[in-house]
Amino acid sequence: MSVRRPEFSDLDLANNAYGLQLNDDQIVEYQAMLEGVCLDYDIVDEMGAVEPEVRYPRTPGIHPDPDENPFNAWYVKSEIKGKPGGKLHGLTVALKDNICVAGMPMMNGSSTLEGYVPDIDATIVPRMLDEGATILGKAQCEYFCVSGSSHTSAQGPVRNPYNERHSAGGSSSGCSALVASGEVDLAVGTDQGGSVRIPAAYAGFCGMKATHGLVPYTGLIPIEMTLDHVGLMSGTVKNNALFLEVLAGYDGLDPRQVRLPDNFDYTSDLDKGCEGLKIAVITEGFGWKNSERDVDEAVKSAADLLRKLGAEVSEVSMPMHRHGHAIWSPVAVEGTVHQLEGLNHGSNWKGLYVTSLMRAQRDWKSKSSLFPPDLKSVLLAAHYFTNQYSGQYYAKAQNLVRKLKSAYERVLNEYDLLLMPTVPLQAPELPPHDTDATTFVTRALEMNANTAPFNVTGLPALSIPCAMRNDLPVGMMMIGKDFSEATLYRAAAAFEGEYNWKKT
Structure with missing residues (x-):
């Protein structure tokens, strides 16, 4: 041929x-x-294709009926059993529907990709199966994973188990509802601006965005390579730490992975408590224009509890944090569209190219009229700024990332971790299906002022629930130096072990 x-x-x-x-x-x-x-x-x-071997039998699965899918969280249900034994034996997993699983449909929340079936497994899939996990299927996600809420998927909104009129967070929305409801023990999402930590805060569970590159992104649909993070979602801190032990490490196929540590032990220190840890409560993480008093007060009360548990807790001002979202914005806006223009994998990098996905996505422009308002707003902004300024603001923002990261690291040189609300607000009500574009976009993008800076800097960030207010969870976020995930888990486990957040 x-x-x-x-x-x-x-x-x-x-x-x-x-x-x-x-x-x-x-x-x-x-x-x-x-x-x-x-x-x-x-x-x-x-010449023959060079692709990873697909192991472990599976079926394409089924699209569950509404009575089997009460929060509209599943996209496909299909059980894949891992090896007997292993660190994850007996634990069940849902995968966000932007993760390639060979033979199982994947639509990335979009009508334009519906019908695509990957021919490879993402690196993380055999890693968890080799350690005994059971995958139960693919969970819904937001349209092209652009939204931080749960109302933009082509398959309809995902509902919060604590109040079905409210958002479950996004873009890992289906995973959020499945973990929060206890239908699965673990889930894998992705996080480019907060898409694992926002759901964790809205729906009340543990969400870890590890250091950039620690978990290989191979076989997942990218948004922007410098922002792409695999995220881990779980009901408990211990299971989250165990999951990271399994998934972390080089795979030789992801150019995001550089200078990784030699040790991936995240569970040994879980019982050490937080005595002696130095925690900086970042003043600028509170009091945003859309901050809710209940959220700010609950996180400050949680900080007081950490002090009572033996941590040294101080309030620290870090003015640069207020500019973190602004620095992230050109990278996210222009970078997302550059990635799309590059047929979902682009060029000029060494790694695994999923050519079947590139074929499936090649005609996305012919279907862009079907995109939801939040994605259309990103396309319009990216086209204008890229053409008007030739990418200069994307480039300047990337240069400013070093200054932003240095500002965080200066505080982290004196403290073990930073602490602030994960998001300024509790889960808002889902907008009606016929809402105007302004409301639609506002609900999708209103919540990531605190989360986004740690995507662009790549620092590890962990959200855990710290209170229940108005019958909805409140999340607090802990941030550390590169590869300090064990310290974040240690502090989170101490808090989790002493505090029943659902009753306060």
Whole structure:
């Protein structure tokens, strides 16, 4: 089989797109010259694909009926049993539906990808199965994973188990409802601006965004490579730490992974308590324009409890934190669309390219009218700023990330962890299906002022529930130096062991 040769019209289209000013005779001349390039493409086309081996039997699964899916959280249910024994033996897992599982449908929350079936497993899939986990299926996520709420999926809104009129958080929305309701023990989400920690705060469970690159992102749909994080979701701190022990480490296929530690022990210190830990409560993490008093007060009360448990707790001002979301914004806005324009994997990086996904997504522009308002707003903003300023603000923001990270690290040189509300507000009500675009977008993007800075800096951040107010959970977030996940788990386990947040 040979690749299709470019016709005159194909090259004329490129001529006009790049302003080459070739005349018809010159286009014909170049058409003949390109035969040599086409022959090289023929050779590549004939060679076999180089893809990871798929292990563990599975079926495509089923789309559950509403009575089996009370929070609209599942996309596909299909059981994959892991090896007997292992660290995760007996624990059940849901996977966000932007994670490749060979033979199982994946739509990334979007109508434009519906019908696609991956041909590979993401690296993390066999890792958890090798350690005895049982995967129960794929959980719904938000449309292209852009929203921090749970109302944008093409499959309809995901509902919060604590109050079904309210958001379960996003974009790992289905995982949120399944963990919060106890239907699964563990879930894997992704987090580019808070998409694991926001659900953890809205729905009351443990959500870890580990240091950038610690968990391989291979086989997951990216949004922006410098923001992409795998996130772990669980009902308990111990299970979360155990899960990270299994999933962390190099896979040789993800260029996000650099200078990883040698030790992936996150459970040995869980019983040490928090005595002697130094905690900085960041003043600027409170009192945002949309902050709710109940949230700020609950997190400050939680800090007081950590002090009573033996931690040294101080309030510290870090003004640069107030600019963290602004620095993240150009990276997220322009980077997300650059990634889309690059057919979901782009180029100029070494790693595993999921070519079947690239084929499935190649015509997304022809279906963009189907996109929800939040995604349309990102596309409009990215097109304007990229074309008006040639990517300069994306680049400047990336340069400013070093200054932002240094500001956090200066505090972390004196303290073991930072503490603040995960999100400024509790889970809001889901908007009606016919709401206006402004309300739709506001609900999708209103909550990540505290979470987003730690995506762009890559620092590890853990959200745990710290109170119940208005019959909804409140989340607090702990942040540490690169690869200090064990310290975050230690502090979180101490709090969890001494405090029943559901009764306060």
